[in-house]
Amino acid sequence: MPELPEVEVVRLFLDNHLIGKTISNLEILNKKSFTGDPKKIINQKITKTSRIGKQLSIHLKNNLILLFHLKMTGQIIYSPLFSRGMPAGQGVSTFGHPTPKEDKSTLPNKSTRLVFTFSNGSKLFFNDQRKFGWVKLFTSNELDDSQKNLGLDILSSKFTSKYFYQQIQNTTRPIKVVLLDQSKFAGIGNIYANDALFLSKINPQTPSNKISFKKALLLHHFLIQIMTESIKAGGSTAKDNKYIHPDGSSGQHQFNFQVYQRAGEPCLVCQTPIKRITLAGRGTFYCPKCQK
DNA sequence: CTTCTTGTTACTGA
DNA sequence: ATCAGTAACAAGAA
Numbered sequence: 001m002p003e004l005p006e007v008e009v010v011r012l013f014l015d016n017h018l019i020g021k022t023i024s025n026l027e028i029l030n031k032k033s034f035t036g037d038p039k040k041i042i043n044q045k046i047t048k049t050s051r052i053g054k055q056l057s058i059h060l061k062n063n064l065i066l067l068f069h070l071k072m073t074g075q076i077i078y079s080p081l082f083s084r085g086m087p088a089g090q091g092v093s094t095f096g097h098p099t100p101k102e103d104k105s106t107l108p109n110k111s112t113r114l115v116f117t118f119s120n121g122s123k124l125f126f127n128d129q130r131k132f133g134w135v136k137l138f139t140s141n142e143l144d145d146s147q148k149n150l151g152l153d154i155l156s157s158k159f160t161s162k163y164f165y166q167q168i169q170n171t172t173r174p175i176k177v178v179l180l181d182q183s184k185f186a187g188i189g190n191i192y193a194n195d196a197l198f199l200s201k202i203n204p205q206t207p208s209n210k211i212s213f214k215k216a217l218l219l220h221h222f223l224i225q226i227m228t229e230s231i232k233a234g235g236s237t238a239k240d241n242k243y244i245h246p247d248g249s250s251g252q253h254q255f256n257f258q259v260y261q262r263a264g265e266p267c268l269v270c271q272t273p274i275k276r277i278t279l280a281g282r283g284t285f286y287c288p289k290c291q292k
Numbered sequence: 293c294t295t296c297t298t299g300t301t302a303c304t305g306a
Numbered sequence: 307a308t309c310a311g312t313a314a315c316a317a318g319a320a
Contacts, residue, residue, distance in 0.1 A: 001298065054299080072298045073317085111317095130316045132299070173310070182300080189299075241298090281312070282298075296320085303313080 001241035002070040004154055004187030005230035006251065007054050010076050012231075013246040014058065015049045017078055018124070022046075023060075025117040033113035033128060036137025040064055052153050053186025057143065065143050067136045068126070073242040074133030077125045079107060129242060151185040154227050159185065164220040168208045175211055175219075176204035177280040188223065191236055191260045194285045196222045198258040203291045204284050205277075229253070259285040 002010075022045045026038045044060040051057065056068040056076075068076065107125050108115055114126035114135060126135060138146065151167070152159045167184045168175065178184060179193040188196075197204050199222040202215055211219070230236060235251035237243050239261060244250055258268060263276035267287040277284050 003299095069299085071300075128316095129318080130298085132315065132317095171309085177310095180299085280310090283296095294320100297318095299315105301314085304311085306308100306310085 001072045001189065001191075001238065002074065002235070002243045003054060003189035003192055005192070005227050005253065006235035006243045007051055007056050007070065007187075008155070008231050009235045009251070010070075010246055011049050011051045011056050013078065014056075014076070014124075017122075017246075018046045018058065018118075019048065020045060021122070022119040023116055024119045025115075027115040027117070028113075029108065029115070030113040030128075030131060032131060033126065033133065034135050034137075038137075040137060041066065052147055052150055053182055054189070055147065055150070055186075063140060065138050065140065067138055067143060067146070069133055069135075070128070070243075071130075071132035071134075073111070073127075073129040075111075075125075075127040075242055075244055076246050077107060077127060077244070077248060078122065078246040079125070080122050124246075127242075149183050151181075151183050154185055154187045154223055159224075161217050161220040164223075165213060165216040168211055168216060170209070172207045172209055174205045174279050175202060175208045176284055177282075178208040179223075180280070180282070187227065190282055191238065191257070192223065192226055192230070194260045195258045196226050198286060198291060199226065201290055201292070204279060204286050229256070259287060261285065 022043060023041050026041060028034050028038060041060060041064065044062050046058055047061055048059045049057065054069060058066040109127065111127045111129040112125050113128050113131065116124040152163060168178055171178055176193055176197060179188045196219060200215060200219040202211065202219060230253040233251060233253040233256065234245055235243055236253040237250040238254050259274050262274045263285055264273050267274055267290055270287065270289050272287055272289040274285055275288050
């Protein structure tokens with residue numbers, strides 16, 4: 001569920017708080033959440049962060065890279081120093097001993113899968129209720145190889161209207177489905193695909209190659225605009241998404257949703273009830289009157 | 293109890 | 307080879 005804007009908000013936070021810090025420990029609470037040899041990151045300094053689409057990279061001094069994908073329910077939460085409450089990360093495993101009423105503000109919690117500890121005592125928690133997300137340790141070449149099928153990032157300067165138009169011209173699939181295809185452009189998920197199509201007044205079922213050049217220009221424009229605005233708003237914390245800012249706060253862009261998760265509610269332009277259909281197995285929201 | 297949800301990949305069939 | 311559709315993954319909400 002976290003899409004480009006949410007991942008970028010997380011990246012900006014980590015860039016501000018983790019650069020120069022040294023990893024002193026990694027605790028793996030769910031084996032499938034981490035791939036690689038955890039020993040290779042110990043005593044390594046964090047040098048920079050980067051992002052393509054929904055994938056976040058943390059680069060280490062030894063040139064290895066930690067690649068994060070939050071998938072649907074992943075969270076990255078940073079806590080400076082735990083001076084009060086339960087000491088973070090020291091937690092006795094609750095496996096087999098579920099706490100009935102766990103304090104949500106206490107970390108690690110039920111959905112904590114990984115805990116990174118830094119040499120100054122601060123910690124980074126990777127939470128993921130549904131365990132679809134992951135962190136993988138890669139060499140530079142392995143990272144390039146794993147991302148070779150990713151299209152251009154929506155906020156890349158190379159993501160031009162010309163590139164966009166070319167990419168949507170070579171398929172007949174519904175435009176909504178094409179927008180979600182990470183091999184064409186990286187970073188769009190269900191929220192922004194639905195809302196960008198609404199702003200562009202394009203029906204999500206329109207065959208991609210039937211989109212006029214003029215409409216393609218509009219869609220390209222709104223995709224960039226909506227992503228940029230959401231980043232400024234701290235991303236979207238929706239009803240069923242687990243996204244939160246690394247400091248624990250919520251995003252604000254969900255208050256700007258145009259059609260996403262608004263089935264049955266009036267269109268913000270013409271008051272017609274927003275319709276919900278399924279495209280490629282995904283919930284799709286649109287105004288039947290505004291989006292032709 | 294069943295059904296639905298979501299991002300991505302693996303698989304299946306055209 | 308290429309394209310499109312769908313099951314699978316996991317956990318929880320309805």
